Amino acid sequence: MSQYQIAVIVGSLRKESFNRQLAHALIKLAPAQVQFKEVAIGELPLYNQDADGHEVAVVKQFRDAIRSADAVLFVTPEYNRSMPGVLKNALDQGSRPYGHSVWDGKPAAVIGMSVGAIGTALAQQHLRNVLAYLNMPTLGQPEMFLQAKEGFFNADGSVGEQSRAFLQKFVELFAGWVAQHKR
């Protein structure tokens, strides 16, 4: 059976980020046919079109990491009813120079956690618009809008029994989606 490499992008730079904890919990639930690897976005410079054709090392490393992945999992908070700027910047960096987007055709999935009751729904909707433009076939269901609540994570970073079941289902469905849509 093929093994798929999935790049995980976390839209928060915060040390104690709920979304990073969520990403790590998901990584632990990965079925045998997928391998998750976080790709850092915090050191990327702000995208500047003047830099097209003059790729600095950190940008090259980022683009190479996405290029070599079979799929991408986005784990994001919501900032002011949209995705954080740091995540949009990473999407922009990967999309250029024109005609050389590293995102093109990569299957994707989106999940997020916030303290607000709508659990990143609007951030995810904005993100989905961008992913559609970038030609990334994105898992439609289940939608994963998570609200950060006391007790969601255990002390060891794992998730409680009830939440584990639906996160596991999400990861398994995504693995199937990747197998179906990988180029």
Ligand SMILES: Cc1cc2nc3c(=O)[nH]c(=O)nc-3n(C[C@H](O)[C@H](O)[C@H](O)COP(=O)(O)O)c2cc1C
């Ligand atoms: C600049 C900023 C804007 C925010 N806007 C929203 C928002 O629109 N909706 C929401 O549910 N939470 C919002 N929050 C609260 C985040 O849900 C909360 O900070 C969360 O912990 C961020 O995710 P993280 O723990 O992965 O960093 C905002 C936080 C910041 C710092």
